[in-house]
Amino acid sequence: MRIDHLIGGKSVKGSDYFETVNPATQEVLAEVASGGEAEVNAAVAAAKEAFPKWAGMPAPERAKLIRKLGDLIAKNVPEIAQTETNDCGQVIAQTGKQLVPRAADNFYYFAEMCTRVDGHTYPTPTHLNYTLFHPVGVCALISPWNVPFMTATWKVAPCLAFGNTAVLKMSELSPLTAARLGELALEAGIPPGVLNLVHGYGKEAGEPLVAHPDVRAISFTGSTATGNRIVKSAGLKKFSMELGGKSPFVIFEDADLDRALDAAVFMIFSNNGERCTAGSRILVQQSIYADFAAKFAERARRITVGDPLDEKTIVGPMISQAHLAKVRSYIELGPKEGATLLCGGLEAPSNLPNRVKKGNYVTPTVFADVDNRMKIAQDEIFGPVACLIPFRDEAHAIELANDIQYGLSSYVWTENIGKAHRVAAAVEAGMCFVNSQNVRDLRQPFGGTKASGTGREGGTWSYEVFCEPKNVAVSL
Numbered sequence: 058m059r060i061d062h063l064i065g066g067k068s069v070k071g072s073d074y075f076e077t078v079n080p081a082t083q084e085v086l087a088e089v090a091s092g093g094e095a096e097v098n099a100a101v102a103a104a105k106e107a108f109p110k111w112a113g114m115p116a117p118e119r120a121k122l123i124r125k126l127g128d129l130i131a132k133n134v135p136e137i138a139q140t141e142t143n144d145c146g147q148v149i150a151q152t153g154k155q156l157v158p159r160a161a162d163n164f165y166y167f168a169e170m171c172t173r174v175d176g177h178t179y180p181t182p183t184h185l186n187y188t189l190f191h192p193v194g195v196c197a198l199i200s201p202w203n204v205p206f207m208t209a210t211w212k213v214a215p216c217l218a219f220g221n222t223a224v225l226k227m228s229e230l231s232p233l234t235a236a237r238l239g240e241l242a243l244e245a246g247i248p249p250g251v252l253n254l255v256h257g258y259g260k261e262a263g264e265p266l267v268a269h270p271d272v273r274a275i276s277f278t279g280s281t282a283t284g285n286r287i288v289k290s291a292g293l294k295k296f297s298m299e300l301g302g303k304s305p306f307v308i309f310e311d312a313d314l315d316r317a318l319d320a321a322v323f324m325i326f327s328n329n330g331e332r333c334t335a336g337s338r339i340l341v342q343q344s345i346y347a348d349f350a351a352k353f354a355e356r357a358r359r360i361t362v363g364d365p366l367d368e369k370t371i372v373g374p375m376i377s378q379a380h381l382a383k384v385r386s387y388i389e390l391g392p393k394e395g396a397t398l399l400c401g402g403l404e405a406p407s408n409l410p411n412r413v414k415k416g417n418y419v420t421p422t423v424f425a426d427v428d429n430r431m432k433i434a435q436d437e438i439f440g441p442v443a444c445l446i447p448f449r450d451e452a453h454a455i456e457l458a459n460d461i462q463y464g465l466s467s468y469v470w471t472e473n474i475g476k477a478h479r480v481a482a483a484v485e486a487g488m489c490f491v492n493s494q495n496v497r498d499l500r501q502p503f504g505g506t507k508a509s510g511t512g513r514e515g516g517t518w519s520y521e522v523f524c525e526p527k528n529v530a531v532s533l
């Protein structure tokens with residue numbers, strides 16, 4: 058199978074192609090067009106040409122087309138979920154039941170929202186000020202390989218709904234479902250040129266896209282290193298940067314331990330541990346630390362690692378052999394830094410089905426006695442590797458939670474309501490979940506602080522990147 062660019066509603070062949078590989082089997086799934094400056098220029102030109110008509114379409118009409126795209130995704134969930142699972146190794150229980158259906162919801166949500174964009178008025182005795190929210194223009198949407206379809210739609214839906222046009226660049230490691238999104242957008246009646254797709258590598262396709270003078274806004278999700286690079290080359294564009302994380306999952310001695318255990322296991326091992334909001338630093342109060350560690354490791358040992366197409370599988374393969382090597386290097390490093398390996402380690406998971414024997418698998422791994430300054434505690438491993446770190450009291454928990462370059466998500470578990478609010482306020486993160494795993498509401502501001510990024514998306518927060526506010530002052 059060949060996957061080509063989508064530019065101005067037409068399939069455009071690549072001058073070169075790269076392979077996308079199933080990380081569970083190493084089977085080549087498709088040859089994908091590898092774009093560069095020429096394809097980026099053509100895609101941006103197509104988006105620029107389509108912009109005035111799309112932006113000028115009454116919002117209810119745009120909403121109808123956006124909703125139709127949601128319907129087409131909803132109708133094709135099993136097919137899209139299977140493609141996504143094959144392309145990136147995310148287990149089918151997640152892609153089929155959660156992530157692809159949520160992608161359809163992204164379109165439903167923003168279809169409704171774009172019909173309700175209103176402004177503000179600031180009357181004075183001499184002037185009436187009011188706000189208009191205009192679309193920005195051509196937007197560059199860049200997505201990582203983890204949760205690729207959900208992330209792409211999370212960007213495309215508000216971008217298009219608010220009247221912008223887009224050039225979407227997926228990760229070279231997981232481009233397949235976005236190609237399907239492009240087809241469905243045309244089928245929904247979204248005019249050619251409104252959504253364009255350029256496939257390819259970051260250096261060849263991503264760099265010219267973010268530097269293009271006709272691109273007015275960038276919505277980027279990916280690593281902190283790439284985010285930093287993009288900010289430097291973007292110049293005066295609007296942007297939102299959703300970057301890496303190493304989120305603290307803080308459990309006090311008065312927490313509901315069973316629920317905290319379930320949530321802690323879910324937040325580090327689901328999505329193969331390849332999750333930006335993973336609770337990868339599990340801070341546990343000293344008095345319950347030994348008990349918690351034993352129970353946590355016991356649950357980790359029971360996790361089903363296997364074929365991502367099997368509904369019962371919890372942990373599938375890592376996205377690539379390079380990423381597998383990176384995750385394994387941290388598993389090797391842990392004991393050298395002084396951490397205690399409670400379960401997992403370098404040995405491949407036992408009992409892998411034949412079909413996936415060559416997959417990029419890591420056994421769910423738990424390190425105890427982790428010091429927050431160790432590299433395994435400070436670096437984003439982005440795999441099924443948990444670090445258990447003891448703390449003394451509330452002040453110590455806050456100190457450890459914040460002693461990190463990242464600030465994406467955070468989790469606090471306590472039955473003491475005052476303590477919950479105090480820690481939630483003190484933790485340096487864009488999001489804090491109290492007695493809960495990460496539960497996304499499309500209205501909430503999603504994003505991080507410190508090295509986890511800048512800008513927020515979701516609900517009216519998406520105006521920040523996808524709308525240009527204008528104040529009109531009328532002399533009375």
Ligand code: NAD
Nearest residue numbers: 200201202227228259263264279280283299300301302333
């Ligand atoms: P990455 O930074 O390597 O790549 C992300 C995207 O950027 C890819 O499409 C890539 O091709 C492109 N790219 C690379 N170099 C570029 C350049 N110079 N200019 C323009 N584009 C370029 O990240 P990844 O490895 O694909 O994804 C994993 C990272 O994403 C992790 O750090 C994870 O935490 C983060 N992430 C963050 C969120 C969030 O919402 N904060 C969500 C998911 C993933």
